Amino acid sequence: MSEALLRVSKLAVHYGDLVGIAEVSFEVEEGAVVALLGANGAGKTTTLNALAGLVRASGGTILWRGERIEERSAHEIVARGIALAPEGWRLFVQQTVEQNLRLGATALAERARLAPLLERVFSLFPRLAERRRQSAGTLSGGERQMLAVGRALMSDPKLLMLDEPSLGLAPSVVDTMYETLGRLSAAGLTLLIAEQSMELALEIADRATVLQTGRTVLSGTAREIAENPDLHRAYLGAAF
C-alpha cells in the first residue's frame, strides 16, 4: 500500500483546560479531495489550524510525506506545501488584491515563480485581475473568498485546505467556487475541505471524515458516508 500524502493520527488540541479536539485520525491520498464534516464546534477549524501550525497539538502525530510536522510552526508548514484558506479568510484588508497575492507567495523559494503563479490565480479568478489595485477591504464577500483561495494558491501548495468555503455566501457564488475547486482538483491539486454543509462537500469529495465533539466518528468514501445512517446522528443538534 502506498504511503498517504498526509496521515493524521489521534490528533488532540487543548485550549488551556478546554478540549478543542480529542482524537482525530484520517488520511489524505495524493490527488484526492477529502471532506472534513461536522456540526458547529465539532473541531473542523481546530483540526485545520493544527495542520497549518497555527495551534499546537497536545497529542497525536501529523505525518506529511513521511515527515512528522506536528511541532512545526506555520511558516515552516506553508514552505512544505500545505496552504490554508482560513476561517473568516483573514485577508490583509489595508492592502491591495495584488499585495495580498504577493504576500501569499512569501514562502516560495524561487521568486521567479511568482509571476506565473500570479497569472494562474488571475486566470482562475478574472474578477481579481480586474481589481488587482483595489484594496482588499473593499471587496464583496465572494471576491474575498476568491482572494483567500488565490492567496493560498500563491504558495504553490501540494495540499490546499479550505475552512468552510461556502460560509455566508450566496448559492451561485458557492457553486462557482466549487466549480473552480473541481478544476484545481482535476489539475492534480490535493484538497482538504472543512464544511458544515455536507451535500456540497460530498458532491466534490472522494472521501470524507466526520467529526463529532472533537473525535473522528466516521471515515470512508464519499458515497459510503452519504449513505451512512450514522451521519445524521453525528449532526444531531445541528441546524438541519
Next chain:
Amino acid sequence: MILLQLAADGLLLGAVYALFSSGLTLIWGMMNVINFAHGDFVMLAMYVAFFAFTLLKIGPIFFVPLAAMALFGLGVLVYVALVRHVMRGPMLAQILSTFGLALFLRYAALWAFSANFVSLPDNLVGGVYQLGGIRLSASHLLAGGTALVLTLGMHLVLTRTDLGSRMLAVSEDRVAASLVGIRAERMQALAWGLGAAATGVAGGLIVLFFYVSPEVGNAFTLLAFVTVCLGGFGSVPGALIAGLLIGVIESFSAYWLGPATKDVVVFALFVVLLWVRPQGLLGRA
C-alpha cells in the same frame, strides 16, 4: 523676509523631528508598543557621533551611518531581550519596561559620560548659503535635507516594497501573516531596528548643531510623542507633516515670544488639536 527665514529654519529642524518620530510611529504601528526610550536612543546616537568624531576623527559622512548602524543593533537587541518577552505580559508591564529602559539608558550615560554638556565644533559642517535673502547654514541644510529624504524613503519602503507589505501584514494580522510564511518576530525585530536606526541618523545630524548630555533624551521623547499623536499613530506621512509643523511653530514662537516659551506654544496647540481631532492629522478614527 524674516517670516520666510523663520519658516525655513523651522522646516529644516522639523524634518529631523519627523525622522526620529517616524521611527516611533513605525514601532507603534507594527506592534502597538510605545517606546518611552525613543528620545534616549537619540541621545545615545548623539554620543556615538560625538565619540566617533573626537576619538576616531571621522566626519559626518561616516559617523551618521555609524550611528544608524549602532542604533539599529540596539533596537534589535531591545526587541529580542526585552520587548518580545513583555509583549506577552499585561499592558502596564509593556509601558513600564520601555520606561525603565529609558531611565536605565539615561543613568548609564550619566555614569559613562558624566553630566557635562559636550558638543562638536561649530564649524564641522561650516558655511552659510544665501537663497533669495534667506540664510541657510550648511549644517541645518544637511540635517534637514537628509532627514527629509530618509523619512520619505521610509514611507516608500513601507508602502511600495514586498518588505514593507510584509511588515504591514504582521501589523494587520499576525496569524494570517504567519500562515503565508512571514516570520512575525523577524518583522517586529526589523521594525525596532529600523525605528531605532531613524533615531541613529537623527542623533548623528542633530549633534552637528546641538549640545549633548545624558538628559537631552527627555525633550526628544516628548517631541516624538507630540509629533506622533499629532500626525496620527502609525502614520509616517503624518509624522512628517506634524514634524515639519512643529518645527515651524517652534521657530515662530521662539522669535516672537522668546526661546523659553516655544515648548509652551507647541504643547498648547497640541492639546487643542487633539481636542478637535483626537485621531491626529492623518490617523484613522
